C-alpha cells in the first residue's frame with residue numbers, strides 16, 4: 051500500500067503585525083529582527099478568528115484541491131500545541147468540515163515538528179490500517195502563549211494553519227520515500243511553556259499532611275526559550291535528520307528539488323541548506339511574511355509554493371520540522 055499527497059491549503063489571520071509595530075511595545079527594531087531572523091511581518095489572531103476557523107479553512111482548501119468530499123475523509127490529524135480544548139480540537143474540526151461519516155479525529159502535540167509527525171502518522175495509518183483519506187492539519191496560535199514583554203521571543207512567532215490531504219494509492223505511486231523522527235527530553239529546558247511549578251503541588255500543605263481541597267487550577271507560563279541553544283540544536287540536528295531520511299529512501303541529496311524546513315529563522319534555513327549543499331534557488335522560504343508559525347509553517351509554505359507554481363507535480367521535497375520537546379524529524383515526499 052502506498053500513500054501520496056493530493057491536496058494542500060492554508061489560512062492566516064487578517065491582522066498583520068510588522069517589526070515596526072513590535073518596536074512600539076518592546077525595545078527592538080526592524081533592522082535587528084530582519085537581520086537576525088529574516089522576519090518582517092507576522093499574522094496574529096483577532097476578532098472572531100480562532101485556531102479552529104483557520105484550521106477548517108486550510109482543511110477545506112486542501113479537500114477542494116484534492117477534489118475529495120469531506121464525507122470521504124476517514125481520519126483528521128490536528129497537529130497543534132495550542133488547542134482550543136485541552137481534550138483535543140480535532141473532533142471540532144471534523145464537525146466544522148461537515149464530515150458526516152464521523153471520521154476518527156485526534157490531536158498530535160509536537161510543537162514545530164507536529165506537521166512532519168502528522169504526515170508520517172498519516173502514512174502509517176494508510177499503510178498499516180487501511181485508511182484512505184487522511185487530512186493532516188498543522189495549526190498553531192503561539193501569540194496566545196508569548197510574553198509580549200520579552201523581546202527575545204515575541205518577535206519570532208505568528209499564527210496560521212496549513213493542511214495536506216494524504217491519500218492511499220498503489221505502491222508504485224507511493225509519495226513518502228523515507229522519514230526520520232527524533233526527540234530529546236533533556237533539551238526541553240531550552241524551550242518550553244510548562245505548567246507553573248508553584249501551582250503543581252498545591253493540594254498538599256507544607257508538612258505534607260494538610261489537604262488543601264479543592265486544588266487550584268494550574269496555568270501555563272509563557273514560552274521560555276534559550277534562542278542560542280535552539281539555534282545550535284537546529285543547525286546540528288536537521289541536516290543529520292534529512293541525510294538519514296534520504297538514506298532510508300535510498301536517494302542521493304541531488305534528488306531534492308525543494309528543501310522545505312520549518313520556518314523559524316532564515317539563518318537556520320541558510321545554514322542547513324549550505325550543509326546539505328542545496329542551492330538557495332531550491333530552498334522554500336516565506337517566514338519574512340509570517341514568522342514562526344510552529345506546526346503550520348511547513349504546510350503554509352508548501353501551499354504557497356504549490357499555488358504559485360514553484361512546486362510542481364512529481365517534484366521531490368525534503369521537509370523537516372524541529373522545535374520544542376525537543377523534537378525534530380524529516381520526510382522525503384513527492385508532490
Ligand code: ACO
Nearest residue numbers: 078082086161162201202205277278280281314315373374
Ligand atoms: N531586539 C533587539 N535586541 C535583542 C532582541 C530584539 N528583539 N532580542 C534579543 N536582543 C539582544 C539580546 O538582549 C542580546 O543583547 P546583549 O548582547 O546586550 O546581551 C543580543 O540582542 C543578542 O541576543 P541573542 O539571544 O544572543 O541573539 P541571537 O543572535 O541568538 O538571536 C534569536 C536570537 C533570533 C532568538 C535566535 O537565537 C534564534 O532564532 N534562535 C532559534 C529560535 C527557534 O528557532 N525556535 C524554534 C523553535 S520554536 C518552537 O518549537 C515553539
